[in-house]
Amino acid sequence: MSSCDLELLAKNFHRHNISFLKFNDKEKVLAYLKENLNKAMQIAWGGSLTLNECGILDYLRSEKFPHLCDRDNPDLNQEERMEIERKAFSADVFLTSANAITEDGLIINIDGAGNRVAATIFGPKKVYFVVGMNKLVKNYDAAIDRIQNFVVQKNAKRLGLMPPCVKTSVCQNCASAHRLCNYFTTIRRDYRSDRTHVLLIDEILGF
Ligand code: SF4
Numbered sequence: 001m002s003s004c005d006l007e008l009l010a011k012n013f014h015r016h017n018i019s020f021l022k023f024n025d026k027e028k029v030l031a032y033l034k035e036n037l038n039k040a041m042q043i044a045w046g047g048s049l050t051l052n053e054c055g056i057l058d059y060l061r062s063e064k065f066p067h068l069c070d071r072d073n074p075d076l077n078q079e080e081r082m083e084i085e086r087k088a089f090s091a092d093v094f095l096t097s098a099n100a101i102t103e104d105g106l107i108i109n110i111d112g113a114g115n116r117v118a119a120t121i122f123g124p125k126k127v128y129f130v131v132g133m134n135k136l137v138k139n140y141d142a143a144i145d146r147i148q149n150f151v152v153q154k155n156a157k158r159l160g161l162m163p164p165c166v167k168t169s170v171c172q173n174c175a176s177a178h179r180l181c182n183y184f185t186t187i188r189r190d191y192r193s194d195r196t197h198v199l200l201i202d203e204i205l206g207f
């Protein structure tokens with residue numbers, strides 16, 4: 001699936017103080033999270049197909065975790081949803097995926113509004129990036145290419161948005177109101193131990 005060297009990836013994440021675990025399938029990652037999350041925790045997440053595909057959000061909801069910050073609750077109005085997104089900054093755990101991780105140990109994300117990428121850097125006590133093997137690329141340039149010439153278009157279509165790259169399939173560095181890549185983050189290292197965790201799954205998940 002990926003031509004990247006997983007041993008080198010593990011070494012680079014270790015060097016960057018980022019915890020790294022690899023799983024054969026999404027069932028195993030769900031089992032791991034079941035062991036590591038508990039009902040005393042306040043748990044939040046950023047928008048992610050991968051979390052849905054792994055059954056993680058269904059699990060948290062069905063087990064009725066009492067302190068969930070469920071930004072996707074359909075009963076919320078816009079203001080209530082933003083309030084939940086703000087609450088995520090004081091969560092014990094923040095779950096999300098990554099738009100790309102690189103063999104040299106970087107975690108790269110984009111965001112239209114910024115709440116998701118901001119929480120990965122500061123606020124929540126612990127962050128889990130749940131990532132399918134399709135997101136693993138060689139280096140930063142490959143990550144940006146993947147994001148701007150593939151990920152954005154797929155997500156724009158999914159969300160019913162029409163930035164110009166949906167038609168051209170190539171980034172136009174646009175100023176569209178539908179732009180999904182207003183904010184870019186690259187996590188190069190974490191100065192806090194046991195905060196940033198990458199859970200890589202040997203499957204294609206999300207975009
Ligand atoms: S800047 Fe605009 S054209 Fe380029 S990837 Fe982002 S949304 Fe698409």
